[in-house]
Amino acid sequence: MVIGGLQKFSLLDYPEHLSAIIFTQGCNFRCQYCYNPMLVRPIKPSKFNHISSKEEKTKGHSLIEENDLFVFLKKRLGKLDAVVITGGEPTLHKDLPIFIKKIKKLGFKVKLDTNGTNPKMIKKLIKEKLLDYIAMDLKADFSKYDLITGVQSNLENIKKSIKIIIESGLDYEFRTTVVPKLVELSDIKAMGKTLSGANKWYLQKFQSDKELVNDRFTGMAGCGAGEMEKMKQEALRHVKFCEIR
Numbered sequence: 001m002v003i004g005g006l007q008k009f010s011l012l013d014y015p016e017h018l019s020a021i022i023f024t025q026g027c028n029f030r031c032q033y034c035y036n037p038m039l040v041r042p043i044k045p046s047k048f049n050h051i052s053s054k055e056e057k058t059k060g061h062s063l064i065e066e067n068d069l070f071v072f073l074k075k076r077l078g079k080l081d082a083v084v085i086t087g088g089e090p091t092l093h094k095d096l097p098i099f100i101k102k103i104k105k106l107g108f109k110v111k112l113d114t115n116g117t118n119p120k121m122i123k124k125l126i127k128e129k130l131l132d133y134i135a136m137d138l139k140a141d142f143s144k145y146d147l148i149t150g151v152q153s154n155l156e157n158i159k160k161s162i163k164i165i166i167e168s169g170l171d172y173e174f175r176t177t178v179v180p181k182l183v184e185l186s187d188i189k190a191m192g193k194t195l196s197g198a199n200k201w202y203l204q205k206f207q208s209d210k211e212l213v214n215d216r217f218t219g220m221a222g223c224g225a226g227e228m229e230k231m232k233q234e235a236l237r238h239v240k241f242c243e244i245r
């Protein structure tokens with residue numbers, strides 16, 4: 001696994017669990033507001049010879065050795081009960097199932113964060129009972145997807161992932177970052193139809209006080225509280241639970 005970072009402790013990322021967060025390196029999206037540019041942009045060819053040149057181009061190189069990560073996790077047994085695997089985009093990594101199997105063997109619950117572009121991998125992980133919780137981003141109304149993700153998005157794959165997750169029987173959430181001018185009330189209405197009947201949808205406040213993938217978004221003001229509340233009320237017409245965070 002190509003690991004770009006580790007957060008040793010979080011109370012927030014996996015509902016009701018104490019977790020460690022593993023950041024995988026590399027992403028197939030370039031979301032304008034992404035605040036993990038160091039995980040998203042390809043890293044220059046490295047001297048790490050265990051990674052093929054294709055992997056280097058798309059995913060960069062590990063900043064944390066997998067062995068060191070497992071030494072850390074073994075030391076946290078009894079103190080943490082879960083691991084969150086986020087990115088970048090974890091499902092780009094072919095060795096993700098083997099990696100998660102090793103984590104689960106230690107007894108940790110696993111939450112996966114995904115942008116939903118790889119329904120095949122999501123399906124496989126669910127089938128092999130490797131996940132306990134899935135959080136998937138629904139970036140925008142489909143007509144604006146490419147504007148936000150900065151690439152030509154395969155919308156069919158996104159739709160497939162939504163269906164797989166809703167039908168998985170697992171605990172899950174969808175989440176949308178409310179990007180000013182790109183995600184508006186009318187978009188929430190359209191997105192709500194896509195998520196119709198889903199259990200949980202979080203509307204996330206846009207944060208611009210960090211380095212973002214697109215510098216032009218840095219410092220931009222997010223939506224006001226009143227507008228966010230209207231969006232939440234609209235979302236609640238379509239899904240069972242919606243919160244702003």
Ligand code: SF4
Nearest residue numbers: 027029031034088115
């Ligand atoms: S999918 Fe996630 S990690 Fe990838 S660019 Fe978008 S926000 Fe960043």
